[in-house]
Amino acid sequence: MIRLTRPFFSDDESLAVTEVLASGMLIQGARVAAFESATARYLSELAAPPLDGPVHALAVATGTNALELAVATVPRAGGAWGVTDRDEVLVPTVSWPSPGHAVCLAGATPVLVDVDLDTWCIDAEAARPMVTARTAAAIAIDQFGVPADVPALRAAVGPLDVIEDAACALGSTLRGVPCGLTGDAGIYSYHPRKVITTGEGGMFLTRDGARAERVKALRNHGQSTPGTFVCAGPNARMSELHGALGAVQMQKLAVILSRRRALADELRAALPLRWQRAPDGAVANHQTLGCVLPTPTHGTLVEARDALLVALRAAGVEASILSYALHRLPQFQAYAVNRGRRFPVADRVVDGGLALPLHPGMTSADVAVVIDAVRAHAQWAFGR
Numbered sequence: 001m002i003r004l005t006r007p008f009f010s011d012d013e014s015l016a017v018t019e020v021l022a023s024g025m026l027i028q029g030a031r032v033a034a035f036e037s038a039t040a041r042y043l044s045e046l047a048a049p050p051l052d053g054p055v056h057a058l059a060v061a062t063g064t065n066a067l068e069l070a071v072a073t074v075p076r077a078g079g080a081w082g083v084t085d086r087d088e089v090l091v092p093t094v095s096w097p098s099p100g101h102a103v104c105l106a107g108a109t110p111v112l113v114d115v116d117l118d119t120w121c122i123d124a125e126a127a128r129p130m131v132t133a134r135t136a137a138a139i140a141i142d143q144f145g146v147p148a149d150v151p152a153l154r155a156a157v158g159p160l161d162v163i164e165d166a167a168c169a170l171g172s173t174l175r176g177v178p179c180g181l182t183g184d185a186g187i188y189s190y191h192p193r194k195v196i197t198t199g200e201g202g203m204f205l206t207r208d209g210a211r212a213e214r215v216k217a218l219r220n221h222g223q224s225t226p227g228t229f230v231c232a233g234p235n236a237r238m239s240e241l242h243g244a245l246g247a248v249q250m251q252k253l254a255v256i257l258s259r260r261r262a263l264a265d266e267l268r269a270a271l272p273l274r275w276q277r278a279p280d281g282a283v284a285n286h287q288t289l290g291c292v293l294p295t296p297t298h299g300t301l302v303e304a305r306d307a308l309l310v311a312l313r314a315a316g317v318e319a320s321i322l323s324y325a326l327h328r329l330p331q332f333q334a335y336a337v338n339r340g341r342r343f344p345v346a347d348r349v350v351d352g353g354l355a356l357p358l359h360p361g362m363t364s365a366d367v368a369v370v371i372d373a374v375r376a377h378a379q380w381a382f383g384r
């Protein structure tokens with residue numbers, strides 16, 4: 001079976017983990033610090049023109065933790081932080097549910113917004129009318145590594161805090177700005193489907209020093225220094241085992257990205273499907289190779305897509321659905337603001353969405369198998 005994705009590991013990762021075990025130092029020490037500084041350095045070097053001031057990259061246990069900390073540190077009047085049950089936060093409705101959950105768990109209301117038909121990221125014009133006096137922040141998701149047009153979102157929603165969920169977008173850029181840094185705060189995930197992986201893991205990113213200090217305390221039980229508790233906080237620390245994996249994976253990032261981009265170019269050129277598109281001035285990392293299928297002549301879009309998934313699997317190709325429609329999930333329908341509204345683009349992307357295998361370990365023979373299988377089973381979807 002040609003897997004949808006596979007981590008790109010070698011003996012280097014095994015060695016790094018073995019060294020941590022031998023060191024006896026297991027939680028948030030030198031390896032986590034090395035992973036954080038490698039990330040901050042990489043982002044500073046990637047930016048063109050160069051960034052003004054430092055990048056703060058703070059490792060945490062999961063990408064979801066990083067989102068929760070981003071929501072908990074939305075800057076408020078009078079030096080306060082976070083959101084309350086009086087606040088609303090705009091969230092694109094096509095996503096893994098974590099960004100919406102982070103808002104719910106903070107007690108605020110997630111206000112769902114439709115996505116753009118080409119990029120599958122938040123539609124700035126759909127966001128504009130959803131802003132009220134209660135809106136405290138907007139979350140933009142770089143869908144599958146394609147940068148959300150954060151400047152367009154800012155122009156539409158005004159001076160709100162923008163949290164960039166760049167879970168999938170390490171290595172992508174928008175008009176020279178690295179994804180993760182296009183908003184006021186950003187996050188990465190290192191889940192195994194992401195461009196680099198630490199098993200579980202996440203990174204909080206900001207260029208705001210005060211916000212970074214707040215997150216440093218929050219992620220560690222609310223301690224500013226060991227034993228000094230300044231606020232209530234979770235334990236969201238990253239372990240040294242994960243930090244060591246991350247530091248090694250960062251050394252491979254350039255190779256991983258160039259391989260992903262080459263494979264994506266090859267598959268996209270060979271298969272005339274409706275592929276995800278990046279906005280003007282964007283460079284994507286191709287974390288996922290996704291397309292939206294056209295409405296079939298018989299049956300529903302979901303039936304046609306699911307039949308194709310089964311056929312591809314039988315041909316040895318592990319394809320999958322793309323994502324989820326948050327407006328169909330009970331935890332988001334529980335908020336009156338999300339009920340009775342329509343999200344036509346999201347429905348189309350979620351019902352017709354298909355992800356094909358793409359990972360740096362794929363061989364030319366694997367690519368040929370994927371191309372042949374799609375050609376054999378999805379002719380109906382070509383050129384429509």
Ligand SMILES: Cc1ncc(COP(=O)(O)O)c(C=O)c1O
Nearest residue numbers: 062063064096098167189190191
């Ligand atoms: C867009 C997005 N945000 C957040 C997350 C959560 O990341 P994690 O699994 O590291 O908690 C994911 C995970 O798949 C994601 O795709």
